[in-house]
Amino acid sequence: MALPRTAATAVLALPRGDAPPVTTPRDPAREAAKRELSKRMYHENDPGLLQRALNAFWDWVDKLFSAASAATPGGTLGLVVIxxxxxxxVAALWWRLGTPRRTPTSSATLFDDRPKSAAEHRxxxxxxxxxxxxxxxxxxxxxxxxxxxxERALLDPRPGRTADEAAAEASRTLPSRxxxxxxxxxxxxxxxxxxxxxxxxVYHRLAELDRDLERTKPVLANSAQSTAHSARQGAAS
Structure with a gap:
């Protein structure tokens, strides 16, 4: 049946966006399956938020490792070697230099303000x-x-003495140590x-030195001079 000319012209003049949307009937079986699978009983074993985040992280690491191995000569084996x-x-530097401190000590003394005995320090x-x-x-x-x-009078008590100074002074009377x-x-x-x-x-080495020094007899200055004088006389004769 032919439309009147004015009606046909009006239909053709409608913009394309005003055309009624095309709809398709929903599939009843698909909707029923979606409702069934949305039940809680099917999602009890789903990974939690933390697990999903970890999975995403490891996926990112795997992609990064794959990209790095592709860009490295020798592929994955070359990347592993590097x-x-x-x-x-890093391990060698850590072993050689030790664990760094956050705030290095700028100054320190061998002894604190309150004097202690050797037994107290031990x-x-x-x-x-x-x-x-x-x-x-x-x-x-x-x-x-x-x-x-x-305490054995092998060193003069002196505040502010450093460990290096103490070792140098003690070496004069304990040359074997x-x-x-x-x-x-x-x-x-x-x-x-x-x-x-x-x-x-390191501590056990110092503890052994401490015990050894207690058993070591000092070489006094007079004894050392007498020994040197006797040696010179023996060489002259």
């Missing part, structure tokens, strides 16, 4: 060692060594001033 080499360098060192506080244990053991030498005394002073300085963390073996 990472192992970097890890070895007791404090053992208490720190028992708790695994090796830095404090090494410091207290070095103080015990120096205080013991002062000079190397170990200097090593102990270096350990003390590295921990107190250099920001290094002490290892248990």
């Amino acid at each position: 990472l192992l080499a970097i890890g070895a360098v 007791a404090a060192a053992e208490a720190h060692a028992a708790q695994g506080h090796w830095n404090q244990a090494v410091q207290e053991r070095m103080r015990a060594i120096v205080r013991s030498l002062e 000079a190397d170990r005394l200097r090593a102990a002073a270096r350990d003390f300085d590295d921990i107190t001033y250099g920001g290094r963390d002490a290892h248990p073996r």
Whole structure:
């Protein structure tokens, strides 16, 4: 049936956007399946928010690793070799330099304001060692060594003395222990001033030196001069 000319013209003049939307009837079976699968019983074992975040993170790491291996000569094997080499360098530096401190000590003295006996320093060192506080244990053991030498009159009591000065002065009367005394002073300085963390073996080395020094007889200045004079006379004859 032909429309009147005016009606046909009006229909053709309608904009395309005003045309009624085309709809399709919903699939009853699909809607029923969606309603069924939305029930809670089907989602009890779904990963939580944290697990989904971790999965997304590891997916990102995997993509990053794949991109890096593609850009590295030798592919995945070459990337693994490079990472192992970097890890070895970092481990070597960490072992050599020790754990860095956040705030390095700018100044420190061998002894604090309140004087303690060698026995008190040894007791404090053992208490720190028992708790695994090796830095404090090494410091207290070095103080015990120096205080013991002062108590034996092998060193003059002098406030402000450094560990290096104590080792150098003690080496004059204990020449057979000079190397170990200097090593102990270096350990003390590295921990107190250099920001290094002490290892248990460092403390045990100082404790053994402390015990050894107690059994070591000093070489007095007069005895040393007499020995040198006797040696010179023997050489002249």
